[in-house]
Structure formats: structure tokens, C-alpha cells
Amino acid sequence: MDFDLIFRVYPYFLQAALVTIQLAVYSTALGLICGALGAAARLSRSKALRFVGAAYVSVFRGTPALIQLFILYFGGPQIGIQLDAFEAGVIGLGVNIGAYMTETMRGAIISVDAGQNEASRTLGMSRWQTMNKVILPQAFRLMIRPLGVNINAQIKGTALVAAISVVELTYTAQRYIGSTYKPFEMFFLAGIIYMAIIYVTGLGISWLDRRAAIR
Amino acid sequence: MTAKPFVDIRHAAKSYGTLEVLKDINLQVQKGQIVAIIGPSGSGKSTLLRAINDLDPLTSGEIWLEDKQVNKSLPPRQYEKHINQVRQEIGMVFQHFNLFPHLTVHGNITLAPKMLKGISDKEADDLAKDQLARVGLLDRIDYYPSQLSGGQKQRVAIARALAMAPKVMLFDEATSALDPELVEEVNLVMKKLAEEHMTMIIVTHEMGFAQDVCDRVLFMDQGIVVEEGPPEKIFRNPENERTQNFLRKHLQSQK
Numbered sequence: 001m002d003f004d005l006i007f008r009v010y011p012y013f014l015q016a017a018l019v020t021i022q023l024a025v026y027s028t029a030l031g032l033i034c035g036a037l038g039a040a041a042r043l044s045r046s047k048a049l050r051f052v053g054a055a056y057v058s059v060f061r062g063t064p065a066l067i068q069l070f071i072l073y074f075g076g077p078q079i080g081i082q083l084d085a086f087e088a089g090v091i092g093l094g095v096n097i098g099a100y101m102t103e104t105m106r107g108a109i110i111s112v113d114a115g116q117n118e119a120s121r122t123l124g125m126s127r128w129q130t131m132n133k134v135i136l137p138q139a140f141r142l143m144i145r146p147l148g149v150n151i152n153a154q155i156k157g158t159a160l161v162a163a164i165s166v167v168e169l170t171y172t173a174q175r176y177i178g179s180t181y182k183p184f185e186m187f188f189l190a191g192i193i194y195m196a197i198i199y200v201t202g203l204g205i206s207w208l209d210r211r212a213a214i215r
Numbered sequence: 216m217t218a219k220p221f222v223d224i225r226h227a228a229k230s231y232g233t234l235e236v237l238k239d240i241n242l243q244v245q246k247g248q249i250v251a252i253i254g255p256s257g258s259g260k261s262t263l264l265r266a267i268n269d270l271d272p273l274t275s276g277e278i279w280l281e282d283k284q285v286n287k288s289l290p291p292r293q294y295e296k297h298i299n300q301v302r303q304e305i306g307m308v309f310q311h312f313n314l315f316p317h318l319t320v321h322g323n324i325t326l327a328p329k330m331l332k333g334i335s336d337k338e339a340d341d342l343a344k345d346q347l348a349r350v351g352l353l354d355r356i357d358y359y360p361s362q363l364s365g366g367q368k369q370r371v372a373i374a375r376a377l378a379m380a381p382k383v384m385l386f387d388e389a390t391s392a393l394d395p396e397l398v399e400e401v402n403l404v405m406k407k408l409a410e411e412h413m414t415m416i417i418v419t420h421e422m423g424f425a426q427d428v429c430d431r432v433l434f435m436d437q438g439i440v441v442e443e444g445p446p447e448k449i450f451r452n453p454e455n456e457r458t459q460n461f462l463r464k465h466l467q468s469q470k
């Protein structure tokens with residue numbers, strides 16, 4: 001293993017890691033929004049909305065994220081959607097993880113004990129009040145861990161956008177391999193940095209989960 | 216001879232597909248009356264109770280509270296509004312308490328009154344204290360449900376229901392999930408309510424309690440009211456064979 005090389009190139013990798021982190025943060029934010037909307041649609045009383053939610057989930061979970069990115073980035077211009085690679089990466093990854101987050105959030109909401117709903121409705125609270133004040137506060141706590149799993153997947157998923165030439169960590173590693181012919185060192189370094197990002201994120205999730213724990 | 220009934224159940228029927236769980240049930244409860252519904256599991260007694268506040272809607276029949284029909288037929292949006300209003304007047308206590316685990320005892324009691332009656336924080340505080348004093352748990356006001364025993368949880372659940380100042384209280388096997396030594400404290404609270412002339416409809420497995428506290432007892436089996444009357448008659452001289460069998464079995468199992 002060529003450690004000298006690693007020490008020489010790591011600052012560039014760290015810079016690329018910033019792009020990876022940005023991709024992850026923005027696309028996760030978008031994913032959370034899509035997930036919340038998707039879950040609301042799937043749990044709606046309207047049949048049409050339920051259908052839209054279910055269709056969203058099955059399309060975006062049922063096709064490879066890479067294909068979704070390609071359609072958006074390469075196919076987009078054909079139908080009048082012009083995005084730069086980073087934008088396409090954020091939107092593509094965000095909408096994709098949103099489908100998984102839809103199911104995570106829906107699952108958390110429906111796993112709140114049915115008795116909670118009954119007790120609230122019996123007191124005269126409306127559906128909306130019950131959702132807001134009783135169901136969601138409990139569901140949030142239940143969804144922190146599984147959302148953490150989604151976010152973990154999303155951080156690793158950002159590597160896909162190397163394929164549409166966003167200069168993030170994986171793309172940077174590939175570029176340096178081109179000039180150094182040292183794939184082992186370069187991918188190893190990239191892997192270590194991914195791991196560090198995921199480790200820190202994991203600590204954050206655990207902290208949130210502990211803080212929100214139901215007494 | 217009798218006053219207009221306070222709670223009036225007329226020709227209540229409910230079926231799931233071909234399975235009839237309630238068959239043409241009529242029940243009139245006067246103001247201040249305490250009615251116990253007993254019967255084997257699957258007899259429809261909980262379903263009947265849960266139909267009173269439309270938690271389990273009837274297939275046909277009418278439920279009236281004073282001069283208001285609970286299960287009025289209205290377009291969905293209007294019905295939502297209507298039922299949320301009516302439910303404020305019908306307190307309900309569940310077998311599994313269903314306290315809100317993310318709120319303190321204070322929060323559990325004041326959540327609905329604050330939202331629905333627009334009372335101030337100060338009024339809510341007083342309300343919580345009053346209701347907790349009523350069930351003897353004033354010192355637990357800042358506890359979370361998980362820090363309470365089963366009996367205490369149920370007493371808080373009763374206080375939560377009472378905080379809405381309901382006209383009638385429904386108890387759905389309120390003591391069935393409790394350890395035997397915790398049953399008494401809940402029974403005492405219910406007895407106190409009885410002394411305050413709260414109108415109550417109680418689904419219970421506790422024949423002793425029904426006998427002590429209730430004005431009337433209904434024995435239900437297979438979706439019908441098989442026999443009803445004052446507790447002395449139902450428990451001492453049941454006429455119907457099914458009632459006799461049920462009570463015999465029940466007494467044996469309690470020995």
C-alpha cells in the first residue's frame with residue numbers, strides 16, 4: 001500500500017467528500033419532504049391520493065436508482081428538463097429515497113397503537129387533531145431509527161452520481177486512479193471517508209433516538 | 216311512568232358480512248342510572264358499548280343521547296363535526312387504558328379540553344388538579360403513564376374522560392387488564408362516581424361489582440339481550456337457562 005500517495009492526495013478527497021456530504025444532506029432533505037407527502041398520500045382517505053402514493057413508491061422502489069438518474073440527467077433535456085449534474089443528483093437521489101422514506105413513515109404511523117386513536121376520538125378530537133397531537137408525536141420516535149437506515153443507504157447511494165460525472169468522492173477516486181494507476185489505495189481512501197461520514201451520522205441518529213425515547 | 220330516557224338505543228343491529236354480532240337490541244338508560252352489561256366473550260357486549268359513541272358504527276338502528284341522535288345520517292364532513300361534538304359528552308374508559316405515553320398525567324387530562332373547549336392554561340391546571348383529586352392521584356400530576364401502576368393508569372384514564380364533563384360514562388372492561396390487587400382502587404373510583412349520580416354503562420366481568428353498584432344488569436349472549444333486570448334478580452334468580460349457565464360457570468371459575 002502506497003501511504004505516501006494517500007497522504008499526498010487525501011486533501012483533494014476531503015474536498016470531494018464535502019460534495020458528497022452536500023449531496024447527502026440536500027437529497028435527504030428532499031427525501032424527507034417526499035416521504036412525508038408520500039406517507040400522507042398513502043394514508044389519505046381519498047382513493048385517488050392513495051393510488052398516487054402507492055404508484056410513487058412502486059415506481060421508485062421498483063427501478064434501479066441509477067436508471068432513474070440516467071433518465072433525469074440524460075433523458076431530461078429531451079423533454080425540456082435541463083439540470084446540471086449536481087442538481088440532477090440531488091433531485092434524483094432525493095425522490096428515490098423519498099419512496100423508501102414514504103414506507104418508513106407510513107409504517108411508523110400505523111404502528112402507533114390503535115387504542116391511541118380510539119382514546120383521542122372518544123374525547124371528541126378530530127382526525128387532524130388526533131394525528132397532530134397524539135399519533136405523530138409517537139410516530140416520530142418510532143421512525144428515527146428506520147429513517148436512519150434510509151439515510152445510511154442514501155449516503156452510500158450518493159456514489160451513484162459519479163456515473164453522471166458529479167465530482168464527488170467516488171468520481172474523484174476514479175479520476176485519481178486514471179493518473180496514479182493505484183485503484184486499491186484510491187478506493188480504500190474513499191471507502192474510509194464514506195465510513196467516517198456514516199459513523200458520525202450514525203452517532204447523530206442514536207443521539208436523537210435516545211433523546212426522543214418514550215419514558 | 217318513566218322519564219324520557221337519557222341514553223336510548225333503538226333496534227341496534229350490527230353485522231360483519233353474514234355474521235350478526237348485535238341483533239335488534241333496545242336499551243333505555245335513565246339519567247343517573249348505572250347499567251352493567253355482562254355475558255360471555257363474543258356476546259356483543261363491547262360492540263354494543265362501542266356503538267354508543269359510534270366507535271363501532273351500527274349497521275342499523277339508532278342511538279340517542281338526550282334529544283340528540285348520535286349516529287345521525289349526515290354527509291361525511293358534517294358527520295365528522297357532529298360526532299366530534301357528541302363524543303365530548305360521552306366519556307369512555309378502555310380495558311387497556313390507552314393513555315397518551317408521550318404526555319404527562321397533566322398533559323393526558325388537559326389535551327382535549329384545551330383543544331376543544333378553548334380553556335386557558337390556568338383553567339387547564341385547575342381542571343387537571345380537580346379531576347386528579349377526584350381519583351385520588353393529585354401527587355402523580357407530573358408523572359408519565361409508564362411510571363404508574365395499572366390501577367393508577369386506569370384512574371388517570373377515568374380522570375381524563377371526566378375532564379370533558381361528559382353526561383354519560385362508558386366503561387369497557389375497565390378492570391379486566393389489571394392485576395387482582397389493583398382492581399379495588401379502580402372499583403372505588405367507579406363507586407364514587409356512582410354516588411355522584413353519574414350515568415354509567417359498564418361492560419364487566421366482575422359480578423360482585425355489578426351486584427354492588429349497578430341499578431340494572433343486562434345479560435347478553437350471541438348478540439341479543441337474553442335477560443335483564445335489577446341485580447338481585449339476575450344474580451339470585453335468573454330465569455333464563457343461558458344466564459344460569461353463564462353465572463354458574465363464572466362463579467366456579469372465581470372460586
